[in-house]
Amino acid sequence: MGLKQNLHNLKEKYKGKKMAPAFNALHTFLYLPNETTHNGTHIKAADDLKRTMNTVIMALVPCLIFGMFNAGYQHYLALGEIQQADGFLGASFWTLDNFIIGAWTVLPLVVVSYGVGLAVEFLFAVIKGHEVEEGYLVTGMLVPLIVPVDIPLWMLAVAVIFGVVIGKEVFGGTGMNILNPALTIRAFLFFAYPTWMSGDKVWVHGAVERAGTPDAISGETILGAYAQNTSLAGIDYWDMFWGIIPGSVGETSKFLIIIGALFLIFTKVGSWRIIFSTLIGALVMGLIFNGVVEAGWIGDTSKFYGLMSVPFWQHLIIGSILFGAVYMATDPVTASQTNKGKWIYGFLIGFISIMIRVFNPAYPEGVFLAILLMNVFAPTIDHYVIQGNVKRRMKRVKVKAA
Amino acid sequence: MGLLSKKDSKLIMDPLADNNPITIQVLGICSALAITAQLKPSIVMAISVMFVMGVGNVVISLMRNIIPSKIRIIVQLVVVATLVIIVDQVLKAFAYSLSKELSVFIGLIITNCIIMGRFEAFALGNGVWRSFLDGIGNALGYGVILIIVGFFRELLGSGTLFGFKVLGDPVEKTGLYAIGYENNGFMVLPPMALIVVGIIIWVQRSRNKDLIED
Numbered sequence: 001m002g003l004k005q006n007l008h009n010l011k012e013k014y015k016g017k018k019m020a021p022a023f024n025a026l027h028t029f030l031y032l033p034n035e036t037t038h039n040g041t042h043i044k045a046a047d048d049l050k051r052t053m054n055t056v057i058m059a060l061v062p063c064l065i066f067g068m069f070n071a072g073y074q075h076y077l078a079l080g081e082i083q084q085a086d087g088f089l090g091a092s093f094w095t096l097d098n099f100i101i102g103a104w105t106v107l108p109l110v111v112v113s114y115g116v117g118l119a120v121e122f123l124f125a126v127i128k129g130h131e132v133e134e135g136y137l138v139t140g141m142l143v144p145l146i147v148p149v150d151i152p153l154w155m156l157a158v159a160v161i162f163g164v165v166i167g168k169e170v171f172g173g174t175g176m177n178i179l180n181p182a183l184t185i186r187a188f189l190f191f192a193y194p195t196w197m198s199g200d201k202v203w204v205h206g207a208v209e210r211a212g213t214p215d216a217i218s219g220e221t222i223l224g225a226y227a228q229n230t231s232l233a234g235i236d237y238w239d240m241f242w243g244i245i246p247g248s249v250g251e252t253s254k255f256l257i258i259i260g261a262l263f264l265i266f267t268k269v270g271s272w273r274i275i276f277s278t279l280i281g282a283l284v285m286g287l288i289f290n291g292v293v294e295a296g297w298i299g300d301t302s303k304f305y306g307l308m309s310v311p312f313w314q315h316l317i318i319g320s321i322l323f324g325a326v327y328m329a330t331d332p333v334t335a336s337q338t339n340k341g342k343w344i345y346g347f348l349i350g351f352i353s354i355m356i357r358v359f360n361p362a363y364p365e366g367v368f369l370a371i372l373l374m375n376v377f378a379p380t381i382d383h384y385v386i387q388g389n390v391k392r393r394m395k396r397v398k399v400k401a402a
Numbered sequence: 403m404g405l406l407s408k409k410d411s412k413l414i415m416d417p418l419a420d421n422n423p424i425t426i427q428v429l430g431i432c433s434a435l436a437i438t439a440q441l442k443p444s445i446v447m448a449i450s451v452m453f454v455m456g457v458g459n460v461v462i463s464l465m466r467n468i469i470p471s472k473i474r475i476i477v478q479l480v481v482v483a484t485l486v487i488i489v490d491q492v493l494k495a496f497a498y499s500l501s502k503e504l505s506v507f508i509g510l511i512i513t514n515c516i517i518m519g520r521f522e523a524f525a526l527g528n529g530v531w532r533s534f535l536d537g538i539g540n541a542l543g544y545g546v547i548l549i550i551v552g553f554f555r556e557l558l559g560s561g562t563l564f565g566f567k568v569l570g571d572p573v574e575k576t577g578l579y580a581i582g583y584e585n586n587g588f589m590v591l592p593p594m595a596l597i598v599v600g601i602i603i604w605v606q607r608s609r610n611k612d613l614i615e616d
Binding site for chain 2: 152154155158166170188191192193194195196
């Protein structure tokens with residue numbers, strides 16, 4: 001008797017009991033349920049919720065693995081123990097040493113994120129007596145990718161509980177949430193423990209412990225440096241594109257994010273409308289700011305000069321706007337549902353992201369705030385798009401009748 | 403209950419739980435969000451509101467038969483404003499630093515919907531003793547929520563209660579801070595007060611299903 005049969009027997013045994021959803025979740029996660037529907041339509045489609053979620057996770061795995069290498073690489077580079085890697089395939093980047101120390105710091109984040117998040121999901125499923133929902137699979141993967149490597153694990157655990165309960169469960173669980181749970185978690189961390197979520201220490205493993213000692217190392221991000229009107233030496237645009245720069249765990253490599261984006265668009269899981277309109281919005285805002293600098297309205301003494309004078313296309317390769325556009329903004333639950341609405345929604349995300357980035361040096365990473373803001377407005381956008389359609393058709397009917 | 407009849411004690415007990423002005427009627431939220439970052443201002447605010455509501459309800463109840471109904475709102479405003487100014491001056495005289503901390507929010511008691519609501523809904527139509535009880539009851543219901551929210555926000559946000567460092571010293575790393583605990587900066591910000599009030603509403607309604615509206 002295999003595990004499948006065992007699980008099935010357990011399921012029969014606990015049918016109608018309180019713990020039933022927990023067993024069912026394990027069962028359907030591992031195997032196809034061995035029961036058929038009894039009434040209604042019988043549609044068999046391959047792209048159920050679990051498949052969709054798994055597609056997104058597959059698109060995220062390269063970012064995660066790269067993030068592990070990068071965490072180790074930034075650590076050793078800051079210590080001065082290895083040479084700067086030359087490009088994506090640089091010899092000092094893809095080493096076992098880098099991977100070991102990276103995995104050692106990143107894997108606990110993944111374990112805490114999934115462990116705590118799924119525990120909350122199971123708890124709510126048992127209390128409410130519904131099946132465990134798959135929604136956390138993607139959230140649990142996104143969370144470790146959007147936090148700094150050295151975030152204390154208990155903070156992550158508190159934030160995950162907050163994000164899942166307040167961001168999702170109070171609204172009724174997966175599919176009912178207004179806000180993207182992963183971004184709710186990041187926002188909670190950002191406002192609750194700002195010293196661990198921003199500044200020039202947390203982005204490189206080991207920089208916090210060494211602060212103030214003779215061994216101190218810097219862990220500043222490019223965005224942070226620009227916001228202070230300085231720039232980091234020795235980093236060219238290709239480094240930013242390949243992602244061998246300090247930053248949150250999984251958002252640095254624009255190359256892998258673009259590959260993930262193509263994968264999502266090809267499998268029709270992610271909306272290309274949202275991704276492209278977000279990037280267009282960011283470029284437009286970047287162009288406007290470039291225009292402001294060129295017109296001479298802002299001198300280089302202004303505190304906005306550093307980020308405002310960045311050539312507009314570079315906004316896409318510094319910071320996490322690309323990661324946000326591909327993996328966060330496209331969340332089907334919290335994004336706009338209508339096609340026209342998606343264009344508006346995405347454009348405003350990009351537009352506001354760059355605006356926050358430039359105007360508020362305290363939050364140079366405004367992408368998550370912009371996406372959360374537009375999450376709130378997404379239903380409103382949809383409402384007006386639909387009303388617009390209704391009005392147009394009513395006119396057509398009237399013309400015909402007349 | 404020797405002191406209060408059953409009907410009278412209901413006036414006190416109802417606003418404390420099933421008809422709470424903040425969590426059920428969702429009134430007076432503005433001040434509940436603004437001044438609950440710490441416990442002490444929350445308590446002072448609760449006492450101030452209790453004074454204004456108790457006395458205000460009595461005054462309005464005494465005048466209820468001589469107030470022309472066309473100008474009753476103005477009369478009510480005059481009564482509240484007078485009482486609020488008394489509270490404000492007393493605080494300024496005897497607890498200046500607290501009065502600075504509460505700043506404009508003592509003055510804004512005038513606009514607290516709970517007070518005008520009770521004047522309109524209760525004091526204008528009931529006797530003096532019952533109006534007094536109703537005012538005290540509603541102020542207690544308001545104060546209880548304020549104190550609960552203030553307790554959690556000060557404990558988790560600053561690690562203190564009434565200014566005492568109950569969780570240890572964050573600078574010298576004693577107590578909980580020695581093992582890596584840190585204060586939750588989000589708790590000090592007003593949005594978190596909204597979330598805490600929301601959680602209280604959630605807990606209350608899941609314990610008493612009758613309160614859930616469709």
